[in-house]
Amino acid sequence: MNLRLAFIVVVAGLLGACTGNHNMIVEGGRFPVPLMDKAPVRLGVYLDDEIRSYVHTETRDKKSEWTVDVGGAQLDLFSNLAEGVFQDHELVDSSAAGHLDGVLKPSIKEIQFSLPKQTRTNYYEVWIRYHFQLFDKEGNPVGEWTLPAYGKANTNDHGSTTVGLQEAALAACRDAMAFFSINFVREPVVRNWLAAGKPVVPPAPPVNTPAPSPADPQAPAVTSTEGSQT
Numbered sequence: 577m578n579l580r581l582a583f584i585v586v587v588a589g590l591l592g593a594c595t596g597n598h599n600m601i602v603e604g605g606r607f608p609v610p611l612m613d614k615a616p617v618r619l620g621v622y623l624d625d626e627i628r629s630y631v632h633t634e635t636r637d638k639k640s641e642w643t644v645d646v647g648g649a650q651l652d653l654f655s656n657l658a659e660g661v662f663q664d665h666e667l668v669d670s671s672a673a674g675h676l677d678g679v680l681k682p683s684i685k686e687i688q689f690s691l692p693k694q695t696r697t698n699y700y701e702v703w704i705r706y707h708f709q710l711f712d713k714e715g716n717p718v719g720e721w722t723l724p725a726y727g728k729a730n731t732n733d734h735g736s737t738t739v740g741l742q743e744a745a746l747a748a749c750r751d752a753m754a755f756f757s758i759n760f761v762r763e764p765v766v767r768n769w770l771a772a773g774k775p776v777v778p779p780a781p782p783v784n785t786p787a788p789s790p791a792d793p794q795a796p797a798v799t800s801t802e803g804s805q806t
Contacts, residue, residue: 600738601645602745604652610660610757617770620668620679621658623650632687644687644745646704654682657753661760672715677774681709685722689741692731699728700740702748706756710765716777719765725752 630647651667658665664676671679686705692698704725710718727747734740760766769775 596640598640598642598738598741599645600643600742600745602649602742602749604649606746607649607653607656607750607753609656610753612660612757614663615661615761615770616663617774618664618677619658619662620666620673620676621654622668622671622679622681623654624681624683627683630684642689644689644702644741646684646687646745646749649746649749650682653749653753657756661757670715671709671711672713674713676713678713678718678769679711679715681711683707683709689744691737691741698731700731700734700737700744701726701728702741702744704745704748704752706752710769712774712776714776716779718769718777721763721765723752723755725749725755727751
């Protein structure tokens, strides 16, 4: 093989490595149950279809598409989290559960990631922004808060980009579990609700549509001429 042909082969190989689809799937079964004093609350955990099937997709350099699938891990994550943090819990299918104290509804608002070649480090990095809504037993909103999570994985420990990014995303999920476990009863929304005795929150009053303004008495009257005769 001459040098020119060898150069073409090498360049083609490098380009091929930078294009195409890159699919990362974070699976359950790898989240421990937190060992801690449990919060004195019996909560339903409402995981809707959006969080159960959450996939982050983006195109980089107009050449390659990346997908980070974390939806399949959320059931295992929140089941184990609730078992360790709450006095009692159930998986529910709505924001109301009259036989419990209330319902927690998590969602994922954003995922970001970076590759070692971008940051010039030896780490794959993933950021996940969770959002939590707390409802009383009748489904009235008590309050909400956000939780940022971060995970990274060293390139030296993983032989491929796919595996490295998967491990970073898994680390971000574990970070979310740890942060939630430590701070749940400290969140002002939760702390105030527990201190008040986990009450049912009065529903928000209906929004009244303002009545139309009365006619301007100075405006000239409009007289219909329909059917008039001359």
